[in-house]
Amino acid sequence: MITVALLEKYGGIRKNYKSDDFIFKENSLALLYFQIISGEVKMNNYNEEGKEFIQGIFYENQCFGEPPLFIEQVYPANAVAVTDTELIVITKNQLLDMLQNHSDISLKFIKNLSQRLYYKSVMAAEISSQDPEHRILRLIDYSIKQLNFKKETAGFHIHFTRQQIADLTGLRVETVIRAIKSLEKKGDLKIINRKVYR
Amino acid sequence: MITVALLEKYGGIRKNYKSDDFIFKENSLALLYFQIISGEVKMNNYNEEGKEFIQGIFYENQCFGEPPLFIEQVYPANAVAVTDTELIVITKNQLLDMLQNHSDISLKFIKNLSQRLYYKSVMAAEISSQDPEHRILRLIDYSIKQLNFKKETAGFHIHFTRQQIADLTGLRVETVIRAIKSLEKKGDLKIINRKVYR
DNA sequence: CATATTTTATGACTTAAATCATAAAACGAA
DNA sequence: TTCGTTTTATGATTTAAGTCATAAAATATG
Numbered sequence: 001m002i003t004v005a006l007l008e009k010y011g012g013i014r015k016n017y018k019s020d021d022f023i024f025k026e027n028s029l030a031l032l033y034f035q036i037i038s039g040e041v042k043m044n045n046y047n048e049e050g051k052e053f054i055q056g057i058f059y060e061n062q063c064f065g066e067p068p069l070f071i072e073q074v075y076p077a078n079a080v081a082v083t084d085t086e087l088i089v090i091t092k093n094q095l096l097d098m099l100q101n102h103s104d105i106s107l108k109f110i111k112n113l114s115q116r117l118y119y120k121s122v123m124a125a126e127i128s129s130q131d132p133e134h135r136i137l138r139l140i141d142y143s144i145k146q147l148n149f150k151k152e153t154a155g156f157h158i159h160f161t162r163q164q165i166a167d168l169t170g171l172r173v174e175t176v177i178r179a180i181k182s183l184e185k186k187g188d189l190k191i192i193n194r195k196v197y198r
Numbered sequence: 199m200i201t202v203a204l205l206e207k208y209g210g211i212r213k214n215y216k217s218d219d220f221i222f223k224e225n226s227l228a229l230l231y232f233q234i235i236s237g238e239v240k241m242n243n244y245n246e247e248g249k250e251f252i253q254g255i256f257y258e259n260q261c262f263g264e265p266p267l268f269i270e271q272v273y274p275a276n277a278v279a280v281t282d283t284e285l286i287v288i289t290k291n292q293l294l295d296m297l298q299n300h301s302d303i304s305l306k307f308i309k310n311l312s313q314r315l316y317y318k319s320v321m322a323a324e325i326s327s328q329d330p331e332h333r334i335l336r337l338i339d340y341s342i343k344q345l346n347f348k349k350e351t352a353g354f355h356i357h358f359t360r361q362q363i364a365d366l367t368g369l370r371v372e373t374v375i376r377a378i379k380s381l382e383k384k385g386d387l388k389i390i391n392r393k394v395y396r
Numbered sequence: 397c398a399t400a401t402t403t404t405a406t407g408a409c410t411t412a413a414a415t416c417a418t419a420a421a422a423c424g425a426a
Numbered sequence: 427t428t429c430g431t432t433t434t435a436t437g438a439t440t441t442a443a444g445t446c447a448t449a450a451a452a453t454a455t456g
Contacts, residue, residue, distance in 0.1 A: 361432090
């Protein structure tokens with residue numbers, strides 16, 4: 001999103017997290033802007049029964065957790081480091097200061113938020129009313145478009161675990177496993193020693 | 199969002215729609231910025247079986263359909279007038295032109311998009327993994343906070359039909375009807391001659 | 397390298413929501 | 427005021443996904 005150099009100019013400091021560390025927790029007030037230098041971060045919720053729902057997974061150069069920052073709200077979800085992760089962090093005031101001086105960055109935020117809202121819209125319609133197979137295919141296709149999936153000879157390698165797919169679509173692991181098998185049979189995707197390709 | 203005066207200064211024109219008219223359709227390219235002068239607009243999808251999913255309902259002074267506009271995408275959903283509606287419309291270029299000259303409006307968009315992303319995040323977690331009653335209560339509570347529901351003596355009047363609640367939560371009418379009754383029994387809301395209060 | 401943990405896999409069973417059918421209220425329009 | 431439509435309502439039945447149990451394969455870790 002924003003160059004590290006510019007973030008540092010506005011007071012950005014680097015922070016390191018180990019895999020599974022919480023970066024922030026649901027219901028805490030948003031006060032900081034986070035951007036990933038290296039690593040992988042997921043935002044998630046747990047419902048009453050302890051089932052995880054993954055709101056999104058974020059990678060290098062991406063930011064996360066800004067919506068509540070802009071609207072003075074508490075976080076609607078946790079942020080957790082999926083791998084060891086280095087972030088650069090600035091305060092809300094530093095960010096607003098930067099936005100005032102760099103109108104191009106405002107537009108970047110507008111585009112970034114639009115992109116994510118678009119994803120949520122597509123997935124909302126899917127999750128609410130489609131069968132599991134459809135839901136999984138849409139998630140996969142969207143992820144290929146948006147995330148850094150590598151094209152291999154067998155197709156795009158979907159580097160999600162079945163559990164992650166379940167948590168991203170609101171399904172159960174077993175359902176995902178069965179649905180993926182069924183999708184393979186129909187020729188919609190390939191499974192080569194347990195890895196999923198599309 | 200933006201004052202009508204300013205929109206007109208940048209070439210805004212008024213357009214009128216009758217109840218149930220389409221304003222735009224899913225999969226068409228986003229080229230215009232729409233803001234409601236009066237009336238009510240819903241954005242929706244239909245899945246393969248024809249079941250409707252309502253992405254959101256918008257009222258006076260609200261805009262809708264900008265995310266695909268900012269990211270050069272097709273609309274992820276239809277926009278339909280729920281009542282007779284008057285809109286003010288400007289082109290994408292006119293809007294970008296305006297944003298360049300009015301940095302405060304950029305921030306307004308950032309906040310607006312953030313707000314909507316926040317809603318989608320909350321509802322995504324709900325829809326994916328909660329039981330119908332929980333889902334409905336969250337929708338109602340969110341709608342009270344965000345939309346113009348009037349507080350009456352019995353509480354906030356939820357002016358959604360059971361069908362609309364079903365379409366907003368991804369449930370079926372019958373399920374919503376039964377869940378609302380159950381919620382009334384538990385004292386979570388009131389039903390006074392078929393109207394729902396919270 | 398051996399052991400522990402995670403991920404994928406599968407069958408049997410349960411359950412909650414969808415589906416289907418039917419109808420009574422409420423509302424709108426002619 | 428009547429007729430047609432929409433909304434709310436309720437019972438019976440079906441079904442697809444969840445749940446539970448169990449295990450093999452793969453991967454990580456000391």
